[in-house]
Ligand SMILES: Nc1ncnc2c1ncn2[C@@H]1O[C@H](CCC(=O)c2cccc(C(=O)O)c2)[C@@H](O)[C@H]1O
């Protein structure tokens with residue numbers, strides 16, 4: 001797959017792809033449905049011929065080409081419509097874990113939008129059991145540890161916020177793997193402060209706050225996420241580069257950005273990779289993590305995002321290993337688990353660089 005994707009890495013850096021492929025990683029910003037592989041999507045589309053989603057993987061590539069963010073959400077929801085039973089949920093989750101494991105992802109916080117599935121008729125208890133079954137199977141069979149982020153589909157409004165925080169905090173439903181609470185969807189016309197009561201309830205229940213902000217709107221949305229939603233990390237935060245005070249605040253308070261370079265190009269949030277503000281983030285001392293967001297939809301995967309970061313930031317192996325460390329440091333893993341993955345990253349890098 002990565003060979004079909006332009007990272008712009010020259011041949012001299014070809015072996016960096018090999019280094020990245022074996023580098024132990026953590027991923028913090030990757031969506032459940034958005035990670036459905038072309039094979040899974042085409043299999044589900046074949047089960048539901050009434051769907052607009054093509055069942056031919058080739059046709060899917062064109063289908064996943066977006067004119068703007070609103071078009072992306074429209075396509076994203078058409079794939080959500082394919083996930084109709086707990087068995088669909090289990091299959092999808094297990095296969096997403098397999099794809100993560102193939103990229104040496106040791107730990108991932110997968111963003112799930114339960115409201116979008118329960119409102120389409122999936123039984124809520126069946127949904128929770130399905131993701132938990134897949135999570136435990138993935139850990140046992142692939143060695144990849146998954147945790148969940150439940151996010152509010154912003155455009156679906158306060159009804160979806162209420163439903164999402166209920167599913168996330170009701171002890172009869174809340175899945176064991178749930179660690180964080182987010183807010184996704186369009187930002188334009190969806191001001192962050194209205195979601196404060198819901199984030200307050202989620203945080204009071206021990207969940208960590210990780211809303212999207214500054215993806216398709218300005219730095220004020222990132223400030224709102226920090227001020228009103230208690231954000232501990234920011235999904236994207238792309239427009240933070242427009243506000244030096246915000247960059248300084250993120251750096252001084254070690255608030256990580258979940259940067260998804262190719263996503264920002266695919267949704268037209270950023271015009272070209274060369275114009276992506278990731279360099280400004282690093283120069284300002286912001287803790288940058290690299291993520292894929294909705295990899296098959298954006299024609300990418302996590303390894304490719306590391307290769308893009310290597311090119312834009314002119315990184316060598318040690319620089320790439322530092323990006324992997326950043327994701328582990330910014331994760332909600334406990335201390336010993338973080339230390340284990342960081343040790344693995346260092347051993348791998350030292351061995352790779354040994355003469
Ligand atoms: N890059 C992204 N940036 C932002 N979000 C992203 C990104 N990738 C994936 N998402 C997901 O898209 C969902 C949006 C779904 C949404 O707004 C909506 C609107 C109206 C009705 C319904 C419904 O379910 O009926 C849903 C979010 O919850 C989020 O998890």
Ligand SMILES: [Zn+2]
Nearest residue numbers: 031212235293
């Ligand atoms: Zn996202």
